Amino acid sequence: MVEAVEKLTKKSEDPSRWYLQLVRMAKLADYGPVRGTFAIRPYGFAIWERIQRDLDDRFKATGHQNAYFPLLIPESYLKKEAKHVEGFDPELAWVTIGGREELEERLAIRPTSESIICDFYRNWIQSYRDLPLLINQWCNVLRWEKVTRPFLRTSEFLWQEGHTVHATPEEAREEALRMQRVYSDCFHEMLAIPVLTGMKSPSERFAGAIETYTCEGLMGDGRALQAATSHDLGQNFARAFDITFLDENQERVHPYQTSWGFSTRTIGGLILVHGDDRGLKLPPKLAPTQAVIVPIWRGKNKAEVRREAEALYAELQIAGLRMEVDLDEEHSPGWKFNEHELRGVPVRIEIGPKDIEKGQAVLVRRDTAEKEFVPREGLPERLRTLLAEIQENMLVQAREFRDENTRRAESYGEFKEIIEEKRGFVLAPWDGTEETEQKIKEETKATIRLLPDDVREEGKDLVSGKPGATAVFARAY
């Protein structure tokens, strides 16, 4: 242990400092000159690309196509849906000059694309035969945020936004719920984040939606993170943007719409859920590098060890595993161990003179730090099953943490105590009024994260004493 090397702050000691340090040390992102702007570095971007691919496949499998819409939105477009402008107005950035000339109408840099997309959709949709229209766009958006943190809240961020149009309210609702499920599946299967799913309370709804469905994750510090949302827009935007079509009965009617989004914020969630004192911890399905080979050589047998390491690398890569071999000659094995743990590589494979002699390799898993000696012949199979075990274990661990930190409050006093001292999700009946929701928020800083779709037990609201159904509260990011 050498004290001169920059040590990662312990997660429990100062979670905020730990997070910022980890982002920088693992080379995930770097600060830009304008508030809230960041470069996503190659390793961070590789993670995003893997999420993108997974989600994109799921979108395609559910019938969606990708398209691209303009970055600049005329002010008049944004103003068409009253609640929508109201919601986004405080965080818009405007372009007012083009080629040295003051513009007649200022242009907003998209904070989200409903308004501009609806303008296109008005022309694209004429008949019920044009429906459903199922389009997704991968892009960047900009919101002038006051407080920013890499990934979790940045001014500019990358995301996908799906925008669909349907003939009936039932279809739109189904679509919104379907995409919530797509997100939830991605969180569980790919990211090993056991999100809760449910509806937002009216006050937490997306600006302009009639219903917002959400996926909420619980972070390592007991705070909740809204990870992805899917909105049933009803006819609000269709009316505002005058989108109509002729239905089977030859009547001109407004269609029903949805929109749904998933952003680079999730990378922040990934860090907060799985990261530990050693650094990042990536689920194998997501990890750009699933296993890294660290050769351990001594002066005399360097060539031989290198050859073996390269051979093993080739073999595993051909077996379809995402591999890396660390042939750096400057750093010691110990240095490399720490480095790859910081980066969150799920498995480390050590191969040295002793292993070559015994015809084996050493496998060390990132999630539990367990070490095992595996014969060379069976290595690809063993690595494959080990990666699957790690994937599973990470989800189990995260779920256990979530369950241990999900509590039912029987009284308002208990509610306050849990939020203050333990954090986590708190289940309590809510009478459905904004007054109690607001009061709880003011007094405890906890907000309704969602109204769960599985547990909907009736009870008495802790504040008002009126009858209500279960809501999930938490302090959120």
Next chain:
RNA sequence: CGGGACGUGGCGCAGUCUGGUAGCGCACUCGGCUGGGGGCCGAGUGGUCGCCGGUUCAAAUCCGGCCGUCCCGACCA
């Protein structure tokens, strides 16, 4: 956007109070020895001290404005 702290090579900091030669550790480059949990020795590279302006013979240092970062509150994916 309020309250507080801060901004000096890539990172962590000293120097600022009391104006006068920019310094340390790590990282980086080169050479050599090393290598199973952040190695050792030697020689080097790199900074208009966040930006703009003011005071002064002289500004990292004093004054003003702006920008950015971090923490705590109000708003948000």
